[in-house]
Amino acid sequence: MNLINPFEELVLMTLLKSLAVVNLLKTLAIIILVFYLLRWLTRIFAPILMRRMVDNIQQKAQQQYKKQHTTRAREGETVIDKKPSSTDHSSNDVGEYVDFEEVD
Numbered sequence: 001m002n003l004i005n006p007f008e009e010l011v012l013m014t015l016l017k018s019l020a021v022v023n024l025l026k027t028l029a030i031i032i033l034v035f036y037l038l039r040w041l042t043r044i045f046a047p048i049l050m051r052r053m054v055d056n057i058q059q060k061a062q063q064q065y066k067k068q069h070t071t072r073a074r075e076g077e078t079v080i081d082k083k084p085s086s087t088d089h090s091s092n093d094v095g096e097y098v099d100f101e102e103v104d
Helices: 006-070
Strands: none
Touching: none
8 A cells, every 4th residue: 555645745756856956056065165265275375385395496406506616626626526437338349341432
């Protein structure tokens, strides 16, 4: 036997549909609020983060500049920064030498 009459069934279906619409609207409202909250927070914190990054990069550049210019050699002094590689890459297996002559 059916315990719910057709009118009550119609009312329940309408209620469920309206609840679905309300839940959809709540979800959309939450998404919009989160979007605007993140946008607002970005406007506040992005300049602070960018300033910190620029200061950090500037500080590293100053340290590098100081490091390069504090180790200056005195006038007339020869400074070798890097040891040349000791391995010779020339080999006799390159190929046969051909002596070319210019033709008029």
